[in-house]
Amino acid sequence: MRFLGQGLSCVGRRGPALLVISLALGAAFAPLATAAYQALPISAFLLTLGSFLSASLAPAERSLGWRRILLALAWVGLGVPLIAAAVVFQLRLDPALEAGILLSVLAPPVGSAAAIAAMLGLQPRLALLTSIALTLAAPLSMPAFASAFGVGTAVDMTHLAWRLALIIGAAAALAQAARRWRRKVETVLPDQVAAAGVAVIGLMIVGLAMMSGIRAHWVTNPGAFTVFAMAAISANLGAGLVGSLLFASWGARDAFTIGLVSGNRNVTLAWAAAGSALPAATEAYVAACVLPVLALPLAIKGVVGVRARLRRMVDTHKPSVNPAGVSVPPKP
Secondary structure, three states: OHHHHHHHHHHHHOHHHHHHHHHHHHHHOHHHHHHHHHOHHHHHHHHHHHHHHHHHOOOOOOOOOHHHHHHHHHHHHHHHHHHHHHHHHHHOOOHHHHHHHHHHHHOOEOOOHHHHHHHOOOOHHHHHHHHHHHHHHHHHHHHHHHHHHOOOOOOOOHHHHHHHHHHHHHHHHHHHHHHHOHHHHOOOOOOHHHHHHHHHHHHHHHHHHHHHHHHHHHHHOHHHHHHHHHHHHHHHHHHHHHHHHHOHHHOHHHHHHHHHHHHOEOHHHHHHHHHHHOOHHHHHHHHHOHHHHHHHHHHHHHHHHHHHHHHHHHHHHOOEEOOOOOEEOOOO
């Protein structure tokens, strides 16, 4: 059991890199991607469970209150779709691309948001509450928004609602049990990093599985898929940047967490909700949305690491003040 816990901790520490590796492996080995596709239902549970565990083992987030939670939900659940729709309608894009963008922003944040937040040193509990609340509301909100925006694709969440409730309920119950009997499961879940490792395994399955469809779209029309991929990355980064700036007064960790859940959307849920009714070009865009969700955490972790090193360098070279109030230059 201790070996399993150490393995999960290792996976959690290297999570952002492993997500990128899963994309590369899925692209290189078609049989691996096909096998992972069959395991997608398991991945949904693992990444949700990993998020609940990451949040339950996270330090208390003192700034988290009902007012902030409601504001975050209003922004991510209403603000992002409305602003995205306004921008998309002004650009007069290809109808298939327009439908893909709208479907992606109508989806709730990814179920692994809390685990990704933990890996990046953000606020897992804020990410979890936002993600789970909007996922539970998705069976009503997604069809309503799709109808209001005139998305030319039927969005049926009826057959998914009970599955979502079952996955979230089971994950929440297991996370609560793990927290209650912490000492008994400590060898398997030694820390928050190991909890994030559970979600990373689920996300790696998603990365492997989705590359099968991505590869097919790329082979069919590489030029169009490149445009879709660039649009997906831009939409993810744009929503994340606006969200972070809008909530900057909350502090860096809260603001970046809002940015994370603003841009990282559960596009596989949108894909499943649309089903076979999804046009090929729209499906290509939704598939492309998986790329920034899985690849950007590594880039963000790199930026955060550089920022931390620069801050340490600045602090090291700052003159200190002794008890007498006299400035003391830094040591060479």
